[in-house]
Amino acid sequence: MSEQLSLLLPVWAGDRPDFLADAFHSSVDAQTRRPDQVVIVRDGPVPDPLAEKITELVKESPVAVDVVELERNVGLGPALDAGLAACHHDVVARMDADDISLPHRFAVQLPIIESGVDIVGSGLVEFADDPDEIVATRAVPTDPAEIRRRARFATPFNHPTVVYRRPLVTGVGGYTDFAKMEDYLLWAKLILADARVANVAEPLVKYRVGAGAYGRRGGLELLRAEIAVQRRFRELGFTTPAQFARNLVVRGGYRLVPESLRRSAYRRVIAPYRR
Numbered sequence: 001m002s003e004q005l006s007l008l009l010p011v012w013a014g015d016r017p018d019f020l021a022d023a024f025h026s027s028v029d030a031q032t033r034r035p036d037q038v039v040i041v042r043d044g045p046v047p048d049p050l051a052e053k054i055t056e057l058v059k060e061s062p063v064a065v066d067v068v069e070l071e072r073n074v075g076l077g078p079a080l081d082a083g084l085a086a087c088h089h090d091v092v093a094r095m096d097a098d099d100i101s102l103p104h105r106f107a108v109q110l111p112i113i114e115s116g117v118d119i120v121g122s123g124l125v126e127f128a129d130d131p132d133e134i135v136a137t138r139a140v141p142t143d144p145a146e147i148r149r150r151a152r153f154a155t156p157f158n159h160p161t162v163v164y165r166r167p168l169v170t171g172v173g174g175y176t177d178f179a180k181m182e183d184y185l186l187w188a189k190l191i192l193a194d195a196r197v198a199n200v201a202e203p204l205v206k207y208r209v210g211a212g213a214y215g216r217r218g219g220l221e222l223l224r225a226e227i228a229v230q231r232r233f234r235e236l237g238f239t240t241p242a243q244f245a246r247n248l249v250v251r252g253g254y255r256l257v258p259e260s261l262r263r264s265a266y267r268r269v270i271a272p273y274r275r
Contacts, residue, residue, distance in 0.1 A: 003114050005106060005163070006087035007035040009095045010079045012043040017053035019098040019208065022131075024057050026101045027093075033107040035093060038065040041083040044073030077175035077182035084166055084174060093163040100131050100206040108200055109163045118195040119164035119187075121157035122204040131206050138207070140199040147197045151187055152233075152243050153251075156197070159183040161205045168195055180222060181229040188238045223255040 007027055011020060028034055038061060040054060058065040068086050070079060084092065091113055095101065105122070112120045126136040138158055141147045147156040172189040175182040191197065230247050233239040239247065 001114060003091045003110060004036040004089040005110060006037045006039055006089040006092045006166075007095055008039050008041070008080065008083045008087060008092050009097060010041040010043055010076060010083060011046065011050065011054065011097045012073060012079075013046045013050070015046075015050060015097040017049050020050065020053055021057065023095055023097050023099055023101075024061075026103075027095045027105070028061060028063060030103045031101065031106050032104050033110060034063055035106065036063060037088050038063060039068060039083045039086045040065060041068045041070065041079045041086075043070050043075070043079040075177060075179055077177050077179070080182070081174040081176070084170060087166055090166050091163060092166045092169070094160060095205075096160045098208045098210070099160050100208075102204050102206070105161075105204040106163070108202070108204060112198055112200070113163055113165070116196060117198045118168050119157070119162055119190060120198040120200065121159075121163075122161040122200040123202060124158045124161055124205045124207045125203045126207045126209045128209055134206075135209065137203060139201065142199045142201050144197050147199060148191050151191055152239050153247060155184045155187060157183070157187055157199065158205070158207070160207060164190075168193065178225075178229065178232075180225040185229055185232060188233055188236065192236060192238060219255065223252055226252050226255055 009023065009027070024038070028038060040058075042051075042054065046054075054067060058067060066086050068082050070082060074082075080094075091110070093106065093109070109120050109122065121140055123140050124138050125134045126138065127134055140158060141150050141156055150156045168190065169186065172186070172193050175186055178185050227248065230239070230244055230251070233247075234241070234244045
């Protein structure tokens with residue numbers, strides 16, 4: 001049975017109008033199977049050029065667009081929850097305001113959802129300035145058992161690539177206000193709820209790696225978020241005591257090492273450079 005699709009795209013004051021336009025057009029106009037609705041969540045006030053770009057995209061869109069305007073910046077998790085409430089369809093695709101979807105993304109992912117899967121992600125490729133100059137590939141596990149196993153140590157989905165069933169996501173409480181780890185916590189809750197999980201090995205999204213990307217993956221703020229999510233996993237029974245200890249040492253340590261070492265570890269293990 002053919003499913004209708006809502007595209008959920010959050011925007012905040014730090015986003016660039018030109019990047020947003022690229023993200024929107026690649027995920028709507030250029031898709032071989034377009035979404036049926038777009039929900040743009042404006043997470044707090046935005047500069048005039050960005051507000052004007054949102055208005056332009058709404059006016060020129062080939063599909064219906066609903067804009068959810070939040071009075072203040074509430075953060076990604078609560079903004080996405082507000083956007084989910086405005087989605088008209090049970091199947092929702094995520095997209096960030098500075099990434100690029102490949103034209104066949106939804107043509108690949110929607111049939112998997114229609115086969116009975118609850119959430120499907122994909123691999124992605126990273127770029128710095130030119131979307132055609134790929135610097136790295138971030139792979140994902142594709143076997144459902146491996147997805148569940150990996151989730152006990154690392155996020156098993158690339159968040160900007162996922163398509164999922166909204167009733168299941170809202171049924172486990174949605175994203176909630178769990179800064180910097182809201183997506184990882186959601187995947188854990190979905191797996192605990194016996195969600196049917198899948199990933200496509202093929203990269204279907206181009207992910208923009210901006211300046212300071214490696215710095216933002218470390219520091220005391222990220223360490224506190226890491227400790228908080230690992231404690232939550234133990235409370236939920238998602239991880240064992242041994243897994244909890246391992247994650248604190250390995251993942252917590254990753255947040256504290258110098259940026260040069262973090263960059264090297266990321267490029268060697270998570271997103272190797274293409275040759």
